Amino acid sequence: VELIKLRNFKVLIAGDFYGSGMYEVSSTDRVSDLIESVSFLKNKSNFLSLSDSILSNHLTDFPKNIFFNKDIYLVRNNSELNVDLFKYYMEGDFSLNPILKEGDIVKIKESNKVLVLGEVKNPIRISKDEGMSYSDAVKKSGGLIETADKLSIKVINYKLFTDYYKDELNRISETEPRYRSDIDESFFNSRVKSERGLLYVKGEKNINKFLNLELNYGDVIIIPRQKNYIELIGGLNKPGSYTYNSSFTVSDYINSSGGFSDNAREKNIYLIDDISSSRIKISGSYIPKPGESIFVEEKIGFKSWDRFSESIKLAGTLATMSLVFYNIWDKSRE
Numbered sequence: 025v026e027l028i029k030l031r032n033f034k035v036l037i038a039g040d041f042y043g044s045g046m047y048e049v050s051s052t053d054r055v056s057d058l059i060e061s062v063s064f065l066k067n068k069s070n071f072l073s074l075s076d077s078i079l080s081n082h083l084t085d086f087p088k089n090i091f092f093n094k095d096i097y098l099v100r101n102n103s104e105l106n107v108d109l110f111k112y113y114m115e116g117d118f119s120l121n122p123i124l125k126e127g128d129i130v131k132i133k134e135s136n137k138v139l140v141l142g143e144v145k146n147p148i149r150i151s152k153d154e155g156m157s158y159s160d161a162v163k164k165s166g167g168l169i170e171t172a173d174k175l176s177i178k179v180i181n182y183k184l185f186t187d188y189y190k191d192e193l194n195r196i197s198e199t200e201p202r203y204r205s206d207i208d209e210s211f212f213n214s215r216v217k218s219e220r221g222l223l224y225v226k227g228e229k230n231i232n233k234f235l236n237l238e239l240n241y242g243d244v245i246i247i248p249r250q251k252n253y254i255e256l257i258g259g260l261n262k263p264g265s266y267t268y269n270s271s272f273t274v275s276d277y278i279n280s281s282g283g284f285s286d287n288a289r290e291k292n293i294y295l296i297d298d299i300s301s302s303r304i305k306i307s308g309s310y311i312p313k314p315g316e317s318i319f320v321e322e323k324i325g326f327k328s329w330d331r332f333s334e335s336i337k338l339a340g341t342l343a344t345m346s347l348v349f350y351n352i353w354d355k356s357r358e
Contacts, residue, residue, distance in 0.1 A: 035124055037062065039132040040094065054121045055098060055107045055130060059091060082178060082246055083141060087113040091132075092139055092149060093182040093242065098122055099129040110139075110149040138239055140165040142247035143172035152241055159235035161245055173250040175313070177231055179223040183242035251315030256281050257296075258320035259288025268314045275308035277318065284320065292321035 030050040035058065037044050043062050079086055096107040105122060107130075112121040124130075138161060139149045145166030153160075158179075168174065196208045225234045239245070253265045254277055261282030269276070274293060284290050294303040295310070296317040303319065312318060 033126040035126075035128045035130060037130045037132065040134045041132040044132075049124050051123075053124050054118075055096065055124065056109055056112065056121050058124065058130060059096075059109070079141075079180060079244060082180065086141070092137070092244070093135055095133045095135045095137070097131045097133070098124075099131055100125065100127070104131070108149075114147060136241040138242070139244045140247070141244065142178075143169050143249050144247055145169055152239065152243075156239055157236055158239050158243075158245060161239055161243075162235070162247070168247055171249050173248045173315070175226060175228060175231065176248055177225045177234065178246040178248060179225070180244040180246065181223075181240055181242050182244065183240070253315070254312050255317040256320075257317065259285045259290075259322040260320055261285050268312075270311075272311070273308060274306060274310045274312060274318055277312065278308070278320070285322070287323045289321040289323060294319045294321070 030052060032048055032050050034046045034048050036046055037058070047058060047062060049058055049061075079092070090110050090113055092110060096109060098105040098107050107122065108120040111117055136152060137149050138152050138156075139147070140161050141147045144162065145168075148161075148165045150161075150164060158177075162168070196204060199208070225231055252268045254268055254272075255265050256277055257263050260278065261284070263281060266277055266280055272280075278284065293306055293308065295306050295312070296303060296319050306318075
């Protein structure tokens with residue numbers, strides 16, 4: 025039998041979803057196909073899953089359109105079927121992603137589920153039990169695998185994402201810097217350096233305390249991959265990434281990179297925070313941890329010339345003002 029054309033019909037998307045409405049599907053489409061088509065059609069407004077797009081910044085291999093901050097149900101013949109796109113994309117179980125039929129309603133509801141992702145045996149998306157701690161959730165995922173970074177944890181909470189911050193950033197960024205108020209400038213600089221809803225815990229002592237805390241609704245726990253390198257940037261002859269050595273100090277890594285370059289400020293060595301990008305001044309005896317970045321400040325010639333030029337202009341302005349004041353004073357004496 026040769027199929028010339030598949031039969032098309034419309035299904036309704038309803039519930040807690042900005043894109044609710046009627047959408048055309050074919051008789052072979054599954055729920056995921058509908059969600060993906062809506063994602064494509066509404067891509068410009070980016071309303072489908074803000075949290076999914078933010079999560080992909082921290083897990084580059086995370087499947088798109090999982091829609092993890094929503095629960096999806098298929099209403100058919102007065103019964104409600106759970107559609108688990110998380111397990112479908114992770115495990116490939118087609119029974120969790122039914123083929124659509126005429127008269128179906130795809131109902132979308134806000135979710136309080138928590139997730140454990142990253143370097144764990146079995147990534148999970150589960151309901152939060154009363155009193156459940158971060159340690160309990162990690163155990164339910166089967167625990168860490170060999171490639172896990174045991175000294176750091178990321179937690180994203182999609183309940184904390186709000187349009188206010190996005191709108192404020194857009195408003196301030198569209199205002200010329202000279203017309204921004206001090207508080208706008210401060211807010212803008214602070215907001216772009218941090219990501220709302222993101223918590224980053226580092227260090228064995230801090231992690232042990234954190235794991236015993238009760239987790240929140242909407243938490244996404246990410247166990248990062250261990251980084252066995254140190255990154256060196258700035259005033260060095262051979263900047264780049266170098267294999268981590270537990271006995272190496274900053275000075276050892278600098279020697280491995282060919283030493284300081286001619287324009288390096290050798291006394292200005294900084295540790296770069298990988299979350300806020302803030303700089304912490306360190307000495308050559310500091311022993312870096314895996315994944316850390318070391319920055320050696322450089323002498324920037326044009327900046328020095330700009331400062332010198334500004335100083336000359338300022339001196340000229342002050343001299344002119346002094347001459348004007350002197351003339352005024354001199355005339356007042358006559």
